[in-house]
Amino acid sequence: MLSVIRTLWNVFLHTFQPRETIQYPEEKPNLPPRHKGRIILSRDPDGGERCVACHLCAVACPVDCIALQATEDENGRRYPEFFRINFSRCIFCGYCEEACPTYAIQLTPDFEMGEFNRQNMVYEKEHLLISGEGKYPGYNFWKVAGVKIGGKDKGEAENEAAPVDVHSLMP
């Protein structure tokens, strides 16, 4: 009986407690930076696309919502000819971000993606690409990768030694 009265009193004291609810449209929730929301494609510090169209994200995607086509530019840099994410299928699991070898695809704390028309949920590359570097500033895949592209030969990447000449017998 005493516990009943104490329960009632403790519940009553909640009258003076602040409310937990966030009044959403007026008041925005404070989402952590790693919140898995809208997917973006980031760029190198020099402005080039980070995506090398390796298809790993499309393979990792459990709901098959990513579609892309690889191509090469005149310098030999691979990039996606188109990159399409169907957000009406996307479950925001973040596997694509984990799979990405170049930090290109990233999930951001934006979640306000509601649309009246389902077709508008399909995002093309121009909708996905942002002008910044996202969560990994300063990372430039083509500068650290040992791949030969126009303007950068083998062994000229950062932290990379010149390639060994396997046909030479010199020590």
Added chain:
Amino acid sequence: MTTTIFYILVIAGVLLVPLNLAAGLIWLERRLLALWQDRYGPNRVGPFGLLQVLADMIKIFFKEDWIPPFADKVVFVIAPAIVMVTVLMAFAVVPFTSTVVVANLNIGLLFFLGMSSLGVYSVVLGGWSSGSKYSLLGAMRASAQMLSYEVFMGLSLMGVVLMAGSFNLRDIVEAQHKVWFVIPQFLGFVLFMIAGIAETRRLPFDLAEAESELVAGFHAEYSGMKFGMFFVGEYMGVMLISVMISVLFFGGWLGPWLPPLAWIVIKTFFFIMFFILLRAGLPRPRFDQLMSWGWKIMLPLALANLLVTGALVLAFK
């Protein structure tokens, strides 16, 4: 002539105000429950979400009114009306002030007890005519619960009757000019309060509908406005018990400074809020616990209260 008009106004008021307030109580309950659970509750539609009630009402009127093919149709339709009728009939004898009362019966208290007992028919018939096992279980629980809690509900009020010397509710209020009956009859007040909660099938004694075990108990098969009638009837029952507590134990309309009607409204709303606090705070007991409390604790206490009060009234006469 003026008395006739006044009388008609009182009747219209007693009919309409509880009905509309019952709808308003849905809003009050949702806001208060939210307050005690650190939420906001409905606060979008209209000022403070007050128009939420209107929106809910429109919705419930336009819902499909479905009668299951296995139901006993006539009884199924009548059952929700019974709860409304009995509660509104009980409101007829409630003295809101010394003048605002529909029927000043000399057995007003007995009439109130009788009407609130008849209310159980709505639950039992509704649950039985639905023809589903959950409804039947709810109705069975409701009838057992009401039978056992009605006994000491009446007995707990007999102390008040002994002290006031009358069954007339107006005389009972007038007898509280010196001291409210809650002080000499505190045990009676507590017993009546508990019996009242059980009588209105409110939490923690809502075993008849018990969502977590019986789907929705006796009104599992009801939809649309028939369900709404059960709902509104429950809130009117809460209002009735609250107004009866203030009339029988808290001096009804008596109070300083404010007009009498204001006092009874304040007291009634205090108890309505207490009912909602009970819902926010307490879990539901098991059915056997409920029954054993009723018969083994509450009934002996009510009898002892009656015995002691009777002895004291005789001794000091």
